[in-house]
Amino acid sequence: MVRPAGMPMHNTHVVRRARLFADGHALVVRDARLRERRFPVGEGGIRRAVHFPPGDLWETVRTSPGERWGVLVFQGADGNDLVRIPLAAWLPEAELVGVLELPPSQCLRRTGLEALVTRLGIPLEVSDEPWDPAAQDGERRGRPVVVRAEHRGLPGCHSWVRALGMLGWFVALVAAFAGGPSWARSVAAGALFLVPGADVVVRVTGWWRRRRCEVLARAVLVEPSPGAGEVVTERFLRTATVRVLPEDIVVTNTVGEERWLARRGDHGVTKLSRLIAPDSGRPLTVEFRGRDGEARVLLPWSFWFAGPQGDDRWRDLVRALGAPVSDERHGQAEGTQHWSEGHVLAEDARWMAPVGGAEARRRTGWYHSVIGRNEPIALVMMSMVLVPGILGGSDAAVAAGVLSGLTVGVVLVPHLCRELFSRAWFDRAVRVGRGDG
Numbered sequence: 343m344v345r346p347a348g349m350p351m352h353n354t355h356v357v358r359r360a361r362l363f364a365d366g367h368a369l370v371v372r373d374a375r376l377r378e379r380r381f382p383v384g385e386g387g388i389r390r391a392v393h394f395p396p397g398d399l400w401e402t403v404r405t406s407p408g409e410r411w412g413v414l415v416f417q418g419a420d421g422n423d424l425v426r427i428p429l430a431a432w433l434p435e436a437e438l439v440g441v442l443e444l445p446p447s448q449c450l451r452r453t454g455l456e457a458l459v460t461r462l463g464i465p466l467e468v469s470d471e472p473w474d475p476a477a478q479d480g481e482r483r484g485r486p487v488v489v490r491a492e493h494r495g496l497p498g499c500h501s502w503v504r505a506l507g508m509l510g511w512f513v514a515l516v517a518a519f520a521g522g523p524s525w526a527r528s529v530a531a532g533a534l535f536l537v538p539g540a541d542v543v544v545r546v547t548g549w550w551r552r553r554r555c556e557v558l559a560r561a562v563l564v565e566p567s568p569g570a571g572e573v574v575t576e577r578f579l580r581t582a583t584v585r586v587l588p589e590d591i592v593v594t595n596t597v598g599e600e601r602w603l604a605r606r607g608d609h610g611v612t613k614l615s616r617l618i619a620p621d622s623g624r625p626l627t628v629e630f631r632g633r634d635g636e637a638r639v640l641l642p643w644s645f646w647f648a649g650p651q652g653d654d655r656w657r658d659l660v661r662a663l664g665a666p667v668s669d670e671r672h673g674q675a676e677g678t679q680h681w682s683e684g685h686v687l688a689e690d691a692r693w694m695a696p697v698g699g700a701e702a703r704r705r706t707g708w709y710h711s712v713i714g715r716n717e718p719i720a721l722v723m724m725s726m727v728l729v730p731g732i733l734g735g736s737d738a739a740v741a742a743g744v745l746s747g748l749t750v751g752v753v754l755v756p757h758l759c760r761e762l763f764s765r766a767w768f769d770r771a772v773r774v775g776r777g778d779g
Contacts, residue, residue, distance in 0.1 A: 344454040345590075346493060347436035348601030350711065352548035356493045357600050358555055362432065364461040369416060371425060371491050379489060381416065381424055383462050389419045391459045391466045394473035395446050403441065406475060408492055410441045411449040413473045414459075423488045429453055431492045434601040435638060438689040452632065454609035496712070500540050507536030511724065524738040531728050531745035537721060538752040541708060558592065561585035562662035564655050568774045569648030577768050578696040584641070586662035591630065593639055595693040597705040605663070608633055613665050616643070617672035619681070626672055626681045627691060628659075640682070640690040649774065699769030709757065718753050725749045 344362035356374040363370050369381040369388060381388050395412040396402045403410050408428035416425040429446065430436045432453045447468075450456045459466045510533025518526035564584040568574050578596045585592040591603045591611055604610035613631040618624070628646070630639035641647075647656045660667055674681055682691035697705075704710045709718050725746040732743025 343589075343604065344432050344458055345434055345602045345604065347431055347433055348438075348593075348599050349493075351552065351598040351600075351706070352545060352708075352712065353493070353495065354598075354600045355548070355551040357602055358557070360493060362427065362455070362458060362491060364458060367462075369425065369458075369462060371489060374493060381489075383464060385419075387418065388416045388424055388462070388464060390464050391416050391462075392469050393446070393450060393466065394469045394471070396441075397472035397474060399441055409473055409475070411444070412446045414450070414455050425489045425491060427455065427491045429455065434603050435687065435690065437599075438687055438693075440686075443686045448636070451634070452609055452636065452638075454604060454607065457608045496544060500544055503540040504537050507533045507540070509533075510536070515727070524736055527728055527731065527742035528738050528745065531725070531742040531749070534721070534724060535745050535749045535752070538749060541713065542752060545708060557587065558585055561587045561592065562658060564646075564659045564662075566646050567649030567652040567655050568645045569652070570774055572644055572648070572696075572774050573771050574645065574696045574774055575699070575702070575769050575771055577702055577764075578645070582694060584639075584659065586659070591639075591663070593694075595690075596695065596697050597693065597702055599693070603630070603638055611638055611663070611665065614660065614663065614667045616667070616669045617681070618669050620671045620673070625669075637685070637687050640685070640687045640694060642682075642691055642695045645695045696771070699764055699771070702769050703761065703764050707757075707760070718757060721753050722750050 346357050346360045349357045359372065359374045359376055361370075361372045363372075365380070367383045369383065371379045371381070383389075392415045393412055394415060396410055399410065406428075408430045411429035411433070414427040414429060415423050416427075418424055429449050432455065433439070433449055435452075444452070456466065511530045514526045514530035514533060517523075518530060562585065564586070566574075566579060566582055568579075575596075581594060581598050582596045583592075583594045585594075586605075589605055591605060592600065593603065594600045609632060611630045612633050613635075615629045615631055616625045617627050617629065619626050625643040625647070627643055628641040629637045630641075632638055646652070672681060674683075678684060682688045685691065707715075709715050728739075728742040728746040729750070730743065731739035731741075732747060734740070
């Protein structure tokens with residue numbers, strides 16, 4: 343079973359639901375809405391899989407980041423594409439590993455796609471030609487639509503509603519100032535409210551889906567236990583977790599991004615390794631390793647297992663995984679100041695530890711990490727054109743002013759509350775064992 347790349351909080355339902363797997367003699371593509379499409383293997387169905395490596399890396403990363411390790415294509419007997427799978431969309435640690443550190447062939451193994459092809463009993467070929475989306479799309483014109491197993495950052499309806507809102511606001515406002523009907527102002531204000539309204543629906547829906555995941559309630563939970571003197575935040579202590587399920591390991595970092603890794607098979611986590619500082623003999627980090635010895639997760643020891651409850655939580659993790667444990671001396675590169683520098687998962691070591699408040703707010707903020715940090719200012723300025731109508735005038739002008747005020751409130755109030763909450767408590771750095779810690 344192949345699992346998607348890690349996702350931020352509003353999209354964790356994708357990581358929990360979407361899967362690629364073999365069911366008998368069929369490839370099953372399950373999306374985030376639990377809809378399944380089955381592709382039989384054999385006569386009239388899938389006959390082979392072809393891995394197309396990426397083309398120009400700079401151009402691919404800039405325009406099609408999901409294809410930065412290439413695309414695996416399942417084809418029929420006539421050579422027509424049936425399913426296209428961008429590798430980066432199905433590598434759990436895709437956002438933590440650079441394309442230069444992980445070659446496409448190794449990425450194919452890490453995702454589990456190589457094992458999936460073997461399970462289906464079809465040949466796996468590697469194309470000599472790099473993946474060319476333009477050429478492939480051109481070849482498919484007039485033919486059946488190819489399934490592309492990739493996940494949207496936001497629902498398609500979200501973009502349509504926002505576009506409709508902006509268009510409606512502009513058209514109605516022009517009509518209102520051009521001497522149109524009095525209700526045109528209300529239409530403009532109502533249309534503009536659709537823009538933040540669509541965001542609210544996605545955010546509330548994501549929050550509700552996270553709370554309703556019953557599978558995680560049965561997991562073995564491992565939480566951080568920072569050592570004395572370490573600087574931590576409430577966000578780190580409450581959000582960062584490792585959960586062990588019978589078939590999965592669920593890793594949630596400090597900013598709520600979640601990824602699922604397999605415990606079984608060629609692409610599963612099969613070993614725990616503690617990296618030991620050669621000078622002091624103290625553990626530096628815990629690596630979750632795959633069958634080939636590659637690191638899949640990094641847990642900094644000082645933040646996870648060095649505290650009063652650290653020994654118990656380390657034993658819980660080892661017992662739940664049931665994987666062999668080894669200690670290895672860490673050979674830190676000369677001239678580096680931190681043990682994680684130069685490690686292929688250095689980003690994981692950073693996000694599985696406490697991060698600064700400003701960085702945490704940037705990474706979790708809806709208008710910083712998802713939509714765009716300048717949108718609140720733009721929406722407020724656009725709303726202010728009609729807000730004065732609330733002070734008096736026709737019923738239409740009052741309605742337009744009220745709707746515009748609601749738009750300003752929906753944009754600014756959650757943003758300001760989040761900033762105050764973060765600065766006053768959630769992301770305030772404290773030292774464990776001193777003061778509030």
